[in-house]
Amino acid sequence: MSDSNPSAASASQRHSSDIQQLVGLLGNLMPLLLRLQSQTFEQPFRAVPGNFPMPNPVLDHQAAENMIGDMIADSLRSLSAYLEANAAQHAGLENCVSIVTQAANKFTERDFAQAFNLIYFAYRAIEAARAADPRLPLLRQASIDRTQSSIH
Numbered sequence: 282m283s284d285s286n287p288s289a290a291s292a293s294q295r296h297s298s299d300i301q302q303l304v305g306l307l308g309n310l311m312p313l314l315l316r317l318q319s320q321t322f323e324q325p326f327r328a329v330p331g332n333f334p335m336p337n338p339v340l341d342h343q344a345a346e347n348m349i350g351d352m353i354a355d356s357l358r359s360l361s362a363y364l365e366a367n368a369a370q371h372a373g374l375e376n377c378v379s380i381v382t383q384a385a386n387k388f389t390e391r392d393f394a395q396a397f398n399l400i401y402f403a404y405r406a407i408e409a410a411r412a413a414d415p416r417l418p419l420l421r422q423a424s425i426d427r428t429q430s431s432i433h
Contacts, residue, residue: 349393356400357385363407363420371417373410377403 360381368374384399404420411417 353396377406
């Protein structure tokens with residue numbers, strides 16, 4: 282069967298390339314975190330051996346899962362607030378709502394990998410909408426504005 286839609290194939294290749302690049306960047310993050318961890322905790326283990334728990338893979342896994350869960354939850358809150366404030370005024374954001382909804386559902390199912398992936402797609406879709414309409418605020422700026430307005 283021949284490919285009747287070359288632009289769909291091109292988009293699929295870009296999508297695959299983007300994912301491969303993201304996986305590569307995330308793959309490089311873990312050794313850096315491990316190195317920082319060993320530099321930070323190496324000295325206290327030696328100086329005060331009784332006050333720090335020994336490394337425990339179960340606890341390490343739980344801590345990592347909780348950290349990722351918090352990061353995803355924070356991203357979902359930011360995306361939801363951004364879309365609530367901007368989607369009605371900017372047609373380019375309408376597809377982001379369904380992406381963020383899917384990410385929230387995956388988060389609820391504790392499928393953090395898929396939730397993270399969908400959050401990335403939402404960020405990418407927002408950047409595409411911003412490229413088409415420069416009047417759209419940055420996601421980060423909208424979060425800062427919301428925080429500052431709640432303080433005052």
